[in-house]
Amino acid sequence: MSAPDAPLDWVELSGRRAKGRRPDYFDNPALDRLYSTVFALAAEVSALRERQDTIERLLDAKGTLSRADIEAYEPDRAAGEERGLATRAYVARIMRGFQQEVEALEASDPPIMDVVERLSRE
């Protein structure tokens, strides 16, 4: 804990760990670390996309903009829904591997060699 008047290093402090042992989700710890990075990056790309959308909307509406305009921008209901849909579609794109694994679980396809062999016979 810092002294009451010392300036805080908010970047350093923000990453503090929660007390309690973190479960290992994978046998290789590198995978656990990689997940943290990949999904933090995913959040950043999503935020960048939103920022780009804000810039485009402000330019459409006003033909010019300032940083203050971007910071003050709040989507109205229709814009909020368009952006929500865009974020949903974005999440669907980066998560395809996981989503298709669920579909595959449902389908229980046989290994491709089974099909190859069957077609060579039938």
Next chain:
Amino acid sequence: MAKDLPPPYTALTRHEMMPRVTHDEAARFNFLTHFNRYLSGTIGAGNKLAYEKRVLPAFRAEHGRDPEHRYEVRDAMNRDAWHRMWSALKRNSMEMRQHFGRQVVLRQLDELDAMARQYNEHSGQLELDPAIEQPHYQTAVDIHCQPGGYHGEERPGDVTVGANYDVGLFATTGGALGGLNDGGGQAVVNWVKAERPDWSPKRILDIGCTIGHNAVPIAQAFPDAEVIAIDTAAASLRYGAARAAAMGVRNIRFVQASGEDLARWTDGHFDWVQTTMFLHELSTKAMPRILAEAHRVLAPGGLILHIEQPQYSDAMPLFEQFMRDWDAFNNNEPFWSAMHGQDLKQVMADAGFPQDAQFVAGVRAVVDPAIFPPSPDEGKEDYGRAAIWNAYGAWKPLAAETQVAA
């Protein structure tokens, strides 16, 4: 289609104490609301499929029987590749929520602390007691993976944990709790008003209020009542009291006290004792102590009401129990599993509330549907995160009724 989409972060009501977010900070939370819905909705189904298609068959082959306890399901599922990946995703989502929220709060902590101090000095709505400690069941781990728990400080007297709780709840709940994250408290109010339209409680106690999300709407709905909101964590109370003052809600006081010892209030002092999402964060010994104290300070004819996720029962499939237990082991909720396994009716009865005075009611978050779509619950069970709860309660019998029952 549109009704499936969570609202943007900017739809939240920004009361004076709410930390300000930059454009990109709001956008990160928007990502998390979508990501969380995706994990529980679109790909959440993978857990059940993995269980039914391979984990359960393998368990049967190995043991010659079905699992008999949710912990057996958990041991088996924790070896499943899909469930491990899904859990890693969800854990990361929780960690990002904390990290993003802490960046928002810590970079403006000087302003937030100063504002909270001002509100709290002028409102008289905050009463701290340095003799009260955060109980051991709250400090063994940081609950919800919230760095610092509900009580930690970055420097003496700060509001970090309370402010971070307020700023990020939206992301965790996918926006399902409404503009002020008070959909649970509003649900309680609606339930009470429908149940007893003419009831006007005068003294209300909320135990474990944190920052008062769900106690404030009760104060607003009963302006003639005095609400006492207690918590052991000063760091949360400081923010909560300032938040209520900033919202102009005056008939609520935030008092640092433990529910285990309500000695400062006489027998029968309160007309209503409320807990919201509280009992599951205690311990096996603390819960009955708190309920007994609650019984003592509740007036005959008064209401006790606990809002919680549904208790496990033999009627609830083991797989569902296992999924509802996820937070216990992956999101630092160490009493969650044991608490939900208890027979709450019996625990309440042991605390003095006769079984026949008790009831269980279902309540769901009340939010402004013009801004906030309802919680995505139909067909997409969120196992403990959807904004639908059980209310476990009792009307404390009048003395005469107790005699008849005895």
